Amino acid sequence: MFFSASAALQVFVDRLAALSSLSHEDIAALRGLNAKVSRVSANADIVFPGSNFEHAVLVASGVVGRYLSLSDGRRQITAIHVPGELADLHRLATPKAGSALQALTNCAIVLLSGPELRAVALASPRITRAFWVYSAVDAAVLARWAVNLGRREARVRLAHLLCEVGLRLEASGQGVRNDFLLELTQGQLADVLGLTPVHVNRTIKALKESGAIEVEGRIFRIPDWTRLAAIAEFEADYLQIIPPAEEAA
Amino acid sequence: MFFSASAALQVFVDRLAALSSLSHEDIAALRGLNAKVSRVSANADIVFPGSNFEHAVLVASGVVGRYLSLSDGRRQITAIHVPGELADLHRLATPKAGSALQALTNCAIVLLSGPELRAVALASPRITRAFWVYSAVDAAVLARWAVNLGRREARVRLAHLLCEVGLRLEASGQGVRNDFLLELTQGQLADVLGLTPVHVNRTIKALKESGAIEVEGRIFRIPDWTRLAAIAEFEADYLQIIPPAEEAA
DNA sequence: CGGAGTATTGAGGCGCTTCAAAGGCGGTGG
DNA sequence: CCACCGCCTTTGAAGCGCCTCAATACTCCG
Numbered sequence: 001m002f003f004s005a006s007a008a009l010q011v012f013v014d015r016l017a018a019l020s021s022l023s024h025e026d027i028a029a030l031r032g033l034n035a036k037v038s039r040v041s042a043n044a045d046i047v048f049p050g051s052n053f054e055h056a057v058l059v060a061s062g063v064v065g066r067y068l069s070l071s072d073g074r075r076q077i078t079a080i081h082v083p084g085e086l087a088d089l090h091r092l093a094t095p096k097a098g099s100a101l102q103a104l105t106n107c108a109i110v111l112l113s114g115p116e117l118r119a120v121a122l123a124s125p126r127i128t129r130a131f132w133v134y135s136a137v138d139a140a141v142l143a144r145w146a147v148n149l150g151r152r153e154a155r156v157r158l159a160h161l162l163c164e165v166g167l168r169l170e171a172s173g174q175g176v177r178n179d180f181l182l183e184l185t186q187g188q189l190a191d192v193l194g195l196t197p198v199h200v201n202r203t204i205k206a207l208k209e210s211g212a213i214e215v216e217g218r219i220f221r222i223p224d225w226t227r228l229a230a231i232a233e234f235e236a237d238y239l240q241i242i243p244p245a246e247e248a249a
Numbered sequence: 250m251f252f253s254a255s256a257a258l259q260v261f262v263d264r265l266a267a268l269s270s271l272s273h274e275d276i277a278a279l280r281g282l283n284a285k286v287s288r289v290s291a292n293a294d295i296v297f298p299g300s301n302f303e304h305a306v307l308v309a310s311g312v313v314g315r316y317l318s319l320s321d322g323r324r325q326i327t328a329i330h331v332p333g334e335l336a337d338l339h340r341l342a343t344p345k346a347g348s349a350l351q352a353l354t355n356c357a358i359v360l361l362s363g364p365e366l367r368a369v370a371l372a373s374p375r376i377t378r379a380f381w382v383y384s385a386v387d388a389a390v391l392a393r394w395a396v397n398l399g400r401r402e403a404r405v406r407l408a409h410l411l412c413e414v415g416l417r418l419e420a421s422g423q424g425v426r427n428d429f430l431l432e433l434t435q436g437q438l439a440d441v442l443g444l445t446p447v448h449v450n451r452t453i454k455a456l457k458e459s460g461a462i463e464v465e466g467r468i469f470r471i472p473d474w475t476r477l478a479a480i481a482e483f484e485a486d487y488l489q490i491i492p493p494a495e496e497a498a
Numbered sequence: 499c500g501g502a503g504t505a506t507t508g509a510g511g512c513g514c515t516t517c518a519a520a521g522g523c524g525g526t527g528g
Numbered sequence: 529c530c531a532c533c534g535c536c537t538t539t540g541a542a543g544c545g546c547c548t549c550a551a552t553a554c555t556c557c558g
Contacts (some may be wrong), residue, residue: 068392068396070401072481075471076396078392078396079392093381094386094489095383099392120380121374124374125377126371129371131381132342133343135384135385139339139384139391139499140339141345142391143315143317143348143391144317146325146327146391146398147325149398151399153545154546164549173550194544195535195546195547196548198505198506199545201506202507205506217555235318334544349502401511434537435536436536444514444515446536448515450538
């Protein structure tokens with residue numbers, strides 16, 4: 001539920017190491033990064049498009065969202081990030097921010113210096129490669145999301161989101177996949193799902209009434225994971241989360 | 250309209266160099282990559298999910314699409330690639346292919362050896378970084394597309410696609426942005442746009458009748474670029490295409 | 499205890515889909 | 529060389545999913 005700066009950094013570095021091989025020196029260099037903690041309240045932008053914000057944003061607590069706005073004020077959230085995840089590593093590669101980054105709940109974030117990150121990447125091709133892989137997984141998640149937005153109806157889309165969020169929260173040590181707190185309003189969920197808040201409400205209701213999920217406030221419980229995954233046509237492999245037990249494989 | 254292997258490779262290497270600084274040795278190494286040309290006919294898969302296809306696919310002619318399938322046979326195309334573009338550089342970073350790659354038209358593709366690409370990347374952090382930047386731009390295009398799928402109606406979505414494709418074809422030397430050949434069927438466009446073929450047909454008709462575009466077979470003409478861009482709310486910056494005239498800036 | 503943001507529910511409308519059928523168009527073989 | 533066949537395009541009509549507008553209830557917080 002709550003991470004210190006160093007705990008969040010450790011989750012991130014462990015994740016990098018799991019995705020791409022790193023030497024002990026690489027890991028030490030990453031662990032030693034300067035980490036400035038900052039608190040941001042819900043609905044406050046952290047980065048906005050076009051800015052040259054010189055830090056990368058690592059989530060320590062709360063939920064951070066990446067989004068693009070339309071001229072009429074509507075928006076689409078293209079990614080959400082939970083504690084232990086680095087929300088905008090891609091911005092290191094393409095510094096002119098294309099999307100905005102916003103705290104969707106009250107958040108604690110760890111700011112990592114952009115120039116410092118670039119320096120450690122330049123010093124080690126393995127770190128550069130690990131950053132690339134991390135970004136590529138982020139892109140794979142986005143591709144999956146595009147499929148949901150383009151081809152799946154609301155019920156399935158929501159089920160898919162809940163499956164994914166459950167797994168990611170679990171992977172970051174924020175609970176278990178079938179019982180977790182997701183502190184987003186239905187309006188924010190609507191911006192993730194490409195729906196209206198009203199329809200999100202009805203869709204949650206439908207999933208509840210079918211027994212596929214249980215909801216108490218913003219706590220979601222999934223009594224039968226297999227069943228929800230079937231509704232969502234959810235295949236976890238794209239997340240590249242390696243369960244500890246299978247790490248040797 | 251048609252590229253030799255070396256011409257396609259050159260467009261790609263030029264693009265890499267424009268996105269991220271490369272040394273002369275880097276460029277020479279990339280130009281010297283082994284390039285095997287292959288012909289693929291329309292609707293044939295080049296890579297399918299889960300395969301460990303050990304090549305990267307550079308488009309020399311035709312259009313290549315990346316897509317994900319649903320269990321009921323429907324699919325969502327998450328990216329299309331025109332000549333001069335490398336369709337699956339991201340697969341170098343995350344080898345287990347998550348999406349399929351298909352020739353949407355008859356295509357000539359250039360196969361670049363995965364191990365060889367990895368070797369040149371390992372030898373130069375600048376090349377690794379350039380690959381990362383190239384993938385990040387690809388992801389930015391995808392994010393933009395997610396917004397279209399989630400929040401824009403068919404007319405706007407199609408207009409946006411035409412603006413983007415026009416610019417990308419122009420950037421690859423395949424014509425000009427306001428008069429180009431896009432050899433996709435309406436069924437394929439539907440899979441890109443997240444619509445049905447029937448509705449694609451009606452949407453094209455609507456754009457034609459409003460005078461925003463002219464269509465002759467699969468040639469699209471845009472009489473007033475500014476007007477179509479306004480309909481699409483299109484902002485070209487995310488494509489990171491640097492017009493030659495502004496390259497010095 | 500009041501107020502603001504959030505959740506819930508209803509009713510009606512629009513955009514897109516589905517189903518169905520007819521009209522091009524290019525390619526291939528008789 | 530033309531007739532035919534498959535694929536693509538085009539059009540119509542009806543239905544469903546999601547949206548819009550609107551009103552009411554809830555919950556947290558000062």
